[in-house]
Amino acid sequence: MASLAPRSPPTSRTRRGSDPALPVDLLFDVLVRLPARELCRLRVVCRWWRSLTCDPLFIRAHMARHPDPLLLANFRDDQTHIDVVDLSSNVVKRIAADGHKLLRTRFDLACAATEMNSCRVLNPATAAAFALPGIPIVHRQGAENYSRAYSSFACGYISATGQYKVLRVLSWSRPGGFTERQLFHVLDIDGPADNAEWSEVESRDVFVEITSAVVVDGVVYFLMDILYDFVITAWIDPGIRPDCIFSLDLRTEEWRGDLQGPVSFDHAFDNLDDLAEYSCIWSQLTLADLKGSLALVNYCRKRSTMDLWLLADFENVLWVKQYTI
């Protein structure tokens, strides 16, 4: 029988006469009830509790039972730490940032990336940090000079398979700042950590705006790169509208069909008067995750309004204007 205290014979009795041995499923049932902020303390109690509470099965059961999120925050006045904050804005723990900055993510894992092209995955419930493999140092023949590349990351949870995956985008820019090339890689961080490897996603002939990335239910959504906005401003039809959204499915590790946003429908490209407004659509869009759906926020500075669209149906490109402020 499993015992609360490993290595101690099951017959060991305490001063108070209670038997510390509990079967694993009962201990599981007890510990899974404790809120996330308690987990780290449980891990110090003994080796057996630590291995139980670090088990992926336990972590998932715990996540299912405690949906209230812990947030990661990187406060501006303290760049050296990442704070874990609950919804009542109590700082429950503090993690050394080592120069990492936070990315937007959901669920109980979050990515932090640096300028140095490295990425770590943090688990706010446990403060465990997991360093992802970096950019290959040995260049393949004919491969790009990786040292010029800027990498960015997005982390998502695939509920269908229970996996966490990280998307890495490597971007190369021309001296003028325009994107020249982008490469996409996906890493399954549930796999064995020792030989985790990035697998390349087939490139496509569009550029995405990496800072716009938002992950909803295992799909990473991007707005188009600012490059296209400049093309539109120069009155050249780039073939896509400024509210076009690209998306990559982390589960299949493939691109999905391009999604047309709801904002540009009213605008005809050949109308000169509309052009100014049309070309600034891009700069007023933000993607977000709202109630498990993709949300597109359109802030129109000229009219001081903000429209919030929710994607109701990806296949049929059905957008619902949920709020106008």
Next chain:
Amino acid sequence: MAAPESGDGNNGAARMVTLISSDNTRFEVEAAAASLSQTLQLTILDGGGGGGDGIPLPNVDSATLSKVLEYCIKHAPAAANGGAPNATAVDRAELERFDNEFVNIDQSVLYSLIMAAHNLEIEGLQSLVAKKVADMIKGKSPMEIRRTLGFPDPTPEEQAEMNAHMLEYGWAYE
């Protein structure tokens, strides 16, 4: 949810079954109450436990069994209503009050109770005790948890390991 054979099936009088604890004490109890145990429910549906036979429970002593049955008898009417969707707020409040008082007991009894609930597959009772134990752990330091649950004192090796992990999770004590 309710066992179809229990209750009215027997000329209006509730069907009774006999349970025998590990120390050979016999408990006579309504089949509906005993059926809160998934394990016992199967035996009872098969017609076991009636008459002079009795169902032996070699893993449960009489003190624990009487406590378990106290819980089952209290919860049987609500369980018969399929989780009591039509129970009044008063009924629910009364059950809650009972539950809170019920687990306000010595830790060794709690331990026997959760083991019995586990063996007999009484889901509600297991949850109730697990929640109580979780509450006892909540907010305590690792050493306090060990003391509360009656762990033996850590060996020097264990203590060193604990100290190392406490450093790692240092914020937990802020």
